[in-house]
Amino acid sequence: MEINEIIREENKVYSKPELLDEVHMHYCPGCSHGVVHKLVSEVIAEMGITDKTVGVSPVGCAVFAYNYIDVDWVEAAHGRAPAVATALNRLWPENVVFTYQGDGDMSAIGTAETIHAANRGENIVMIFVNNAIYGMTGGQMAPTTLVGQKTATTPYGRRVDLNGHPLEITNLMAILDGTCYVTRQSVHTPAAVRKTKACLKKAFENAIAKKGTSVVEIVATCNSGWKLSPAKANKWMEENMFPKYPLGDLKNV
C-alpha cells in the first residue's frame, strides 16, 4: 500500500490542534506540559475564543508557552502572572485571560499574587502544573515536593524539620470566597486527559460568565527531574503524588 492511500480524510483518527504551532517543543520527552498545552489549545479553539484569549506565561519550564499556543501572550516575572492577568482582564473585561504556572511560580515566589488574585475573584483561569520539583533550574525542591523526595537541594530527601511540609496551595484556594471552581486533575491516562479537558473547558466558561477565579491543578510528572523513565514516572506519581494530592473537584459553585 502506498502512503498516499493511507493519508486520507476518512482515515484520520487524530489531528494536531489548530492553535498548536508546528515547532519542536523544548520540553523533555515524557513531560506532561505537552499534553496540557494540547488541551488548552483544543479548548480555546473549540470554544471559538481565539481572538479574545490572552495567556500569561510564568517563569519556569512553561516560560516559552508563548512559542507553542497561537494566542496573544504576556510573559510575566517569576510568580507575578496572577497580577499581570488581573490587569489584562480588568482593562479588557471581554477578553478571556488565563495564567499557566508551575509549582514554584504559583506556590512559592508568587503565593501572595496567587492568593490575592483568587481572593479578589478575578475572572481568570489559573492553570497550575504541579510536578513537585523545579524543572527549569535543574531539579531543586518545590513547595510541593513530597517528604522524603530527593531533589538537587534535598539530596537526602525532603525533611520536615529542615524544609517544612509539602504545600497544598490548591486547597488554600478552595476556601477563598473569590474562587468559583477549584479542581485537581492529571494527564497520565487517556481517561484522565479527557477529564482534564472537560475541567479546562468549564474553567474557561466560568471566566466568560464572570463567575470568579477558576483553578485547575494538574498533578504532573517531571521524569527528568525525578530521574525516572516516563512510564516509571507515571507509576511513581500514582503511588506517591496522588495520596498527598488526591484528584477531584475541591470546589464547584
Next chain:
Amino acid sequence: MKEEIIIAGFGGQGVLSMGKILAYSGLMDDKEVTWMPSYGPEQRGGTANVTVILSDEKISSPVLDRYDVVIALNQQSLDKFAPKVKEGGMLIYDTNGIHKHPERKDIKVYPIDAMEATLELGNSKAYNMVVMGALLEAMEYKLPMENVIKGLKKSLPERHHKLIPLNQQAIEKGRALI
C-alpha cells in the same frame, strides 16, 4: 503684592485649616498661592505650622526664613517665629498662656485674646476664624470679604456650609480685636 505668612500653634487649633481657608481666599482673589504644612523636627511635640504665600507673581520658595506676618498661637511658636518677622513686618499672637512676651520694636505687634473672643461666640471651633479675622484686619493686603466667603465655601465640605455664617461672625469678632 506679596504676603509671606506663617501660622503656628498646637495641633488641633485649626492652624492647617485656617491656612487652607486663607490660601483659598487668596485664590478666589486671583492670587498665586502656596500652602506648605510644617515639616522637619519642628513638627515634634504636637506643634503644627503652615506657611501660606499670597502673591501677584509666580511664587518661588514655599519654604522661608523670614515672614511678613507671623501668627503665633502658643509660647513655643512665639519664641521660635517672633525673631523671624521681617523688619517692618507684623506679629499677631494669642496672649493666652503666654508668659514671655515679644520685645521687638522694629515690627508691628498685635497681642490678641482670641480665646476669650471665641468663648463669647459660644463655639470653640470658631477659634481659628477669630484669628483669621484679626489677620485680615491687620494685614496690609486687603482681601475682600466676598472672596473670603468664597474661599470658605471652597475649602469646607458641603455638609459644613451651614457653619459659614458662624465663621463670618467669628471673622468679624476677630477684626474687632485689632
Next chain:
Amino acid sequence: MKEEVRLMKGNEAIAHAAVRYGCDGYFGYPITPQSEVLETLEELMPWETTGMVVLQAESEVAAINMVYGGAASGKAVMTSSSSPGVSLKQEGISYIAAASLPALILNVMRGGPGLGTIQPSQADYFQAVKGGGHGDYHLIVLAPSTVQEMVDFVGLGFDLAFKYRNPSMILADGIVGQMMEKVVLPEQRPRRTDEEVRKQCPWAADGRKDGRKRNVITSLELESSRMEVINHELQARYREIEKNETRWEEIGVEDADYLLIAFGSIARICAKAQEMAAEKGIKVGIVRPITLWPFPTDAIRKAAEGKKGILVVELNAGQMIEDVRLAVHDSLPVEHFGRMGGIIPSPDEVLEALEQKIINK
C-alpha cells in the same frame, strides 16, 4: 470636564490629572507620603465617569506587575509609591523597560535608606536615573517643582511613554506631594476607545483579532546574539530620547558669576536664595534640570562657561552632583550642599553654603 482652577496638594493633583489625561488604569499600594493619590482616585470613582480602572493591589510588587500587564495590552496605566515601595517595584520596572512598554510611575520620595522617614527627600536620584533594577535600561525621568508640574507631567509622561514605548517616571519629593498650590486642571482628554488602542498599539496583547499574527510581550531571549540586538535597539532609542527630550529651566544664568543647580522643589528654594543674593550684590544663576534622564549635560556645560563656581543643592548626600561634574569636567569648582533625613534647607542656608563652599573659598 472643563479646564478648572483649584487649590490642591500635589498628590491629589496627580489623581485628578490621571483621570483628566485619559489614564486607563491605576494600580497602587498605600505608603506615606503619597497615599492621597490612591485615596483621591477612590473618592473620584473614575470608573463611573471615564471608565478608568482603579485597584488597590496587595503589594507594590503586585501593583507594578499589574501595570506591566495593563501596558502589555496597550492601555495607559500607572502606579505610584514612595521610596521603599519603589525599591520593591524595581524588578517590574526592569521588565517593563525591557519589553518596551509605555507606563507611568510616580515616586514621591521620602528619606532613606531603609524604612527611613516619611519626610521629603531626593535620595532616589541614582535609583531613578541610573537604572534601579537590573540590566541596561533607562526611564524618562521628570522632576516636578510645582503642583502644576505634577499635573502637567502626568500628560507629558504618558505622551513620552507612548511616543518611545518606554516607561516614564515622575520623580517628586515629599514637598511637592504634600504642598497645596493653585493649579489649572486640564480639560478632560477622552480615554482612547478599544479601536484607537489597537490602532496605536498594534503590538499589544489584547486578543488576536481578525486572524492577525499573535502578539507576545516578553523580555526573555536566551539566544545571546539576538539579546545583544535587543540591547542595541534599546540603546538606539535612548540616544533618540536624549536628542529630542532633554528639558531644563534657566533663571538669570547669563549675567551670573555663580550657579545653583537643583531639581524639583529645591530649585525653588534656590530661587529665593538667588533673590537674597542679589540684594547682597552677588550674581547667581539657576539651572533646574526638568528631565533628570536624559540629563541636560550640554546645557549645564554651556551655562557653566565663564562662571566662577557651581553649588549643587539636593536633599541627599550628593547624587546629581556626579552628573554635573561629568558635564563640566574640571573646568570650575563644583561643590555640594545637601540635607538628609527629611530636613529641608532654608533659602538662608543655601546662600550661606554658596558663600562658604564656593564664593569665599
